[in-house]
Every structure is written in C-alpha cells, then in structure tokens.
Amino acid sequence: DGGITQSPKYLFRKEGQNVTLSCEQNLNHDAMYWYRQDPGQGLRLIYYSQIVNDFQKGDIAEGYSVSREKKESFPLTVTSAQKNPTAFYLCASSTGGTERISNQPQHFGDGTRLSIL
Amino acid sequence: ILNVEQSPQSLHVQEGDSTNFTCSFPSSNFYALHWYRWETAKSPEALFVMTLNGDEKKKGRISATLNTKEGYSYLYIKGSQPEDSATYLCAFTTSNTCNQFYFGTGTSLTVIP
Numbered sequence: 001d002g003g004i005t006q007s008p009k010y011l012f013r014k015e016g017q018n019v020t021l022s023c024e025q026n027l028n029h030d031a032m033y034w035y036r037q038d039p040g041q042g043l044r045l046i047y048y049s050q051i052v053n054d055f056q057k058g059d060i061a062e063g064y065s066v067s068r069e070k071k072e073s074f075p076l077t078v079t080s081a082q083k084n085p086t087a088f089y090l091c092a093s094s095t096g097g098t099e100r101i102s103n104q105p106q107h108f109g110d111g112t113r114l115s116i117l
Numbered sequence: 118i119l120n121v122e123q124s125p126q127s128l129h130v131q132e133g134d135s136t137n138f139t140c141s142f143p144s145s146n147f148y149a150l151h152w153y154r155w156e157t158a159k160s161p162e163a164l165f166v167m168t169l170n171g172d173e174k175k176k177g178r179i180s181a182t183l184n185t186k187e188g189y190s191y192l193y194i195k196g197s198q199p200e201d202s203a204t205y206l207c208a209f210t211t212s213n214t215c216n217q218f219y220f221g222t223g224t225s226l227t228v229i230p
Contacts, residue, residue, distance in 0.1 A: 004160070033218070042121065042206070042220035050216070058217060090161070102210035102218065103149040105163035 003027065006091050006109035012117050013078065013085060021076045021112045023091035031096045032074035033106065036060060037088040046089075049074055050101055078114065088113050119143055121209045123221035130197050131229050137193045138224040140207030144188035151208040152181055152192055155223070161206060164192075197228040 004025045013019045023032065031050050035043040045058030049068040063082025068074055074093075078085045089112045094104040122141045130136045142150065149168045155161040165174040170185040178195045194201055204223040210216070 031216075035220075040222065042222045043208075043218075044220070045218055048216060056216070092161075096216075100148075100216070102216045103166055103168055105151065105166050106153075106161075106218075107163070108153075108160040110160050 004091060004093055004107055004109035006089075006112050008112060009110070011112055011114045013114060014117050016080045018077055018079050019085075019114070021078070021089055021091075021114070023074045023076065023109060024072055025074075025091075025093045025107075026072060027093055027107060028071070029093035029095055029107070030071065031094045031101045031104070032068070033092040033094075034058075034064075034066065034074070034076045035090045035092065037090065037111075043090060046076065048101075050096060085114055086116050119209065119211065119214075119219045121207060121219050121221040123205075123207060123224050125224060126222070127225040127227070129227045129229060132197060132199060134197050134228075135193065135195045136197055136226065137191050138205065138226075140190045140192070140209075140221055142188050142190075142207075142209040142219070143211075144186060146211040146213045147185040147188075148210045148212045150183055150185075150190050151210075151218070152190070153206040153208070154203045155206055156203040164205075192224075194226070197226075199228045199230050202226055202228045 033048040034046040047066045049055035065077045091109045092106040152164040153161040167183040172183040208220045
C-alpha cells in the first residue's frame with residue numbers, strides 16, 4: 001500500500017539533545033512537508049521540499065533542520081536551539097516537483113509526538 | 118503569518134441532520150483553498166482543492182463552495198452519519214508566498230447516533 005510512514009510514534013528529548021524524526025513515502029511524490037501542531041493552533045509549516053536536494057523554510061523553521069537526499073525521505077532534526085519542541089509533528093507529501101505545489105492535495109503520515117524529559 | 122479562521126470550533130449534530138461550517142481567509146492574493154478531514158487516531162485526508170471563485174466540489178454527501186472575493190469557503194455535509202465525526206481543516210495558499218500553506222484550527226464535528 002502506498003503511503004507515508006513517520007517514526008517513531010512517540011519520542012522523548014532530553015535537554016540539550018538533538019533528535020531526528022523520520023518521514024518516508026512510497027507515493028513517488030516530489031514534494032514533502034513538515035508541520036507542527038500545538039494545542040489550539042492550526043498546523044504550522046516548518047520546512048518543505050519540492051525536489052531532491054532542495055528545501056525551503058516555512059514560518060517556524062528556527063531550531064529545526066532538514067535534508068532531502070532521496071526522493072522518498074525527508075527527515076526533520078529538532079535541534080537544542082528549539083526551546084519549545086514539545087508538539088505533534090506531521091509529515092506530508094504531494095505531487096508537483098518544480099511546478100507550483102500549493103494547489104496539490106497533501107497526503108499525511110500518522111505523526112510523531114515529541115515530549116521533553 | 119496569514120490568519121485562517123474556522124467556525125464553529127466544535128459542533129454536535131444528530132445522525133441524519135445536515136450541517137455546514139465556514140473557513141474564512143484573506144481575500145487578497147488568493148491561490149488555492151484546501152479542505153481536509155482528520156479522524157481521531159488517523160492521518161488527515163484530502164477532501165477538496167478549490168482554486169476558482171464560485172467553485173463547487175462534491176464528494177458523496179460532502180460538498181464545498183468557494184468565494185474568493187469575500188474570502189470564505191463553506192463545507193456542507195448532508196444527512197450526517199457517525200462516520201462523519203472528525204475534525205475538518207481548511208488550508209489557504211496565496212499567489213505571493215510561494216508554497217506556504219496556512220491552516221485553520223479546524224471544526225470538530227461529532228455526529229450522535
């Protein structure tokens with residue numbers, strides 16, 4: 001079955017530690033996204049990537065880093081610079097590539113919940 | 118960050134009732150409006166993407182309309198069923214912020230059998 005797999009489902013971070021959230025898709029989609037959800041707020045875009053080896057910052061990129069070395073994979077690293085990392089993180093993908101992607105429906109993973117120890 | 122508002126925040130209806138909710142967004146530089154359904158313990162699922170003023174989309178008992186001039190979209194559910202219980206999200210994109218998506222906080226619908 002084609003889809004998006006996020007792992008782990010739950011993750012705990014110690015103070016000063018970097019952690020990496022995994023996102024893999026087998027939908028052959030060019031574009032991938034990372035969102036953060038906090039209670040009472042809508043999904044907020046952290047980073048997106050339209051094609052391999054290219055990515056752009058969203059509205060809340062500070063304290064996060066990404067890489068896009070393979071089409072299938074878009075890992076998100078939450079660095080120690082992110083002072084309030086406790087949140088629910090969703091990964092998504094869509095078609096588009098170098099075309100405009102903001103009119104393409106997104107397919108989402110099941111999410112990773114990150115908490116601070 | 119552009120503001121997208123959804124109302125009501127939550128809604129309880131009886132099985133068989135029809136219902137609707139609203140997504141409001143800035144009307145300038147409109148590009149596309151997305152609707153998603155997010156059931157508990159599942160991932161959000163795309164319902165509609167609308168790009169033209171006056172667009173109407175339909176999927177089974179669910180339909181949506183779009184007014185880009187006044188900056189709103191309505192989602193309608195006809196004859197609600199318990200399986201329609203979910204949070205319905207809208208997301209807005211603009212022509213001048215590249216591929217940024219701006220999501221509302223959602224409307225949580227509970228259909229009571």
